[in-house]
Amino acid sequence: MATTDDNDWQNSGLSPSLDQLRQDIDQVDQQIHQLLNQRARLAEGVAKAKFATDSNPVFYRPEREAQVLRNVMARNEGPLENETVARIFREIMSACLALEAPQTIAFLGPEGTFTHAAALKHFGHQAVVRPLATIDEVFREVESGSAHYGVVPVENSSEGVVNHTLDCFIGSHLHVIGEVELRIHHQFLVSPTTKQDSITKIYAHQQTLAQCRKWLDAHYPAAERVALTSNGEAAKRIRSEWHSAAIAGETAAELYNLTVLHKNIEDNPSNTTRFLIIGREAIAASGQDKTSLLVAAHDRAGALIEILAPFAKHNISLTSIETRPALPEKWAYVFFIDLNGHVSDSNVAAALEEIRPLVKEVRVLGSYPKAVL
Numbered sequence: 001m002a003t004t005d006d007n008d009w010q011n012s013g014l015s016p017s018l019d020q021l022r023q024d025i026d027q028v029d030q031q032i033h034q035l036l037n038q039r040a041r042l043a044e045g046v047a048k049a050k051f052a053t054d055s056n057p058v059f060y061r062p063e064r065e066a067q068v069l070r071n072v073m074a075r076n077e078g079p080l081e082n083e084t085v086a087r088i089f090r091e092i093m094s095a096c097l098a099l100e101a102p103q104t105i106a107f108l109g110p111e112g113t114f115t116h117a118a119a120l121k122h123f124g125h126q127a128v129v130r131p132l133a134t135i136d137e138v139f140r141e142v143e144s145g146s147a148h149y150g151v152v153p154v155e156n157s158s159e160g161v162v163n164h165t166l167d168c169f170i171g172s173h174l175h176v177i178g179e180v181e182l183r184i185h186h187q188f189l190v191s192p193t194t195k196q197d198s199i200t201k202i203y204a205h206q207q208t209l210a211q212c213r214k215w216l217d218a219h220y221p222a223a224e225r226v227a228l229t230s231n232g233e234a235a236k237r238i239r240s241e242w243h244s245a246a247i248a249g250e251t252a253a254e255l256y257n258l259t260v261l262h263k264n265i266e267d268n269p270s271n272t273t274r275f276l277i278i279g280r281e282a283i284a285a286s287g288q289d290k291t292s293l294l295v296a297a298h299d300r301a302g303a304l305i306e307i308l309a310p311f312a313k314h315n316i317s318l319t320s321i322e323t324r325p326a327l328p329e330k331w332a333y334v335f336f337i338d339l340n341g342h343v344s345d346s347n348v349a350a351a352l353e354e355i356r357p358l359v360k361e362v363r364v365l366g367s368y369p370k371a372v373l
């Protein structure tokens with residue numbers, strides 16, 4: 001295969017002309033193209049190998065994808081940024097997976113929400129994404145097998161947890177198979193019909209309105225803030241209204257052909273939302289994993305301290321603990337605990353064995369690769 005070293009100008013000490021550089025780019029593109037199809041044929045081979053051992057194989061392997069992306073970032077010498085090359089490889093794997101078997105991903109819609117952006121960030125643009133109206137529907141769609149996987153928001157760095165997502169796990173046997181983190185930037189959007197000096201209503205999801213509160217107080221103190229079920233809904237709503245604006249992400253602006261009147265209006269620029277990927281199968285260890293647990297404790301003093309002691313003893317760091325009422329029981333609670341490690345790690349397994357006799361129930365919601373991108 002030809003390499004750029006074969007080109008005369010590189011050894012001549014002369015600056016190449018634009019034409020020479022473009023010829024070299026054409027040559028490299030040809031190599032990349034051949035290698036892409038070579039990789040795609042290998043992925044087809046992988047699909048056949050999976051069928052050979054299992055008549056109903058699982059094609060999507062998040063632990064392997066995380067390892068591929070980590071390798072890409074570790075060996076990257078630039079000038080492209082680590083994250084840039086990883087995003088390119090994410091799309092390459094998305095295309096290879098679609099060739100093996102197209103994957104349907106249910107997400108909390110409508111289109112244009114941050115959850116939509118999270119689904120594309122995690123699965124790439126070759127996934128078949130399906131917006132659903134509620135978090136419960138996303139769970140049901142995956143439970144029934146109508147979608148392979150689902151994407152739901154779980155916590156925001158400034159607003160805290162999405163209780164409804166945690167509550168859905170209490171009554172479900174789905175696994176957490178991944179996490180995605182997304183920097184949240186809010187755009188102040190108007191439609192072509194909006195009279196920009198007569199904005200009296202601003203639509204957005206309630207959390208978004210809260211995340212932009214100071215900016216809105218300073219710039220639109222008199223406008224009414226109307227909470228809708230999603231930012232996507234807000235963006236859709238203003239298409240036919242002349243007195244209103246919406247706050248949403250860039251995906252919504254593009255989808256509904258809206259203008260960004262003010263960019264990145266969030267009060268906290270490091271505002272990040274974490275999403276969970278849910279699926280029906282447990283995931284093997286990737287080497288850098290997290291585990292989410294649901295623990296139903298006995299209603300007695302010191303219950304939480306008893307639960308936490310084995311983690312400390314086995315040197316396991318916890319990344320979050322949330323408490324939710326264990327409905328329909330009155331005054332009973334469950335804890336959602338996230339920790340560093342995989343359930344197949346000997347220290348995690350040992351801690352779980354010690355906790356089991358102390359509680360009513362401990363359920364591993366899932367072990368999954370830490371977010372790479």
Ligand SMILES: O=C(O)C(=O)C[C@]1(C(=O)O)C=C[C@@H](O)C=C1
Pocket residue numbers: 043046047059060061062064065068092093094096097100
């Ligand atoms: O290694 C596999 O199991 C593959 O199917 C190949 C591949 C890839 O393109 O690298 C594609 C899809 C999987 O989610 C993981 C990796």
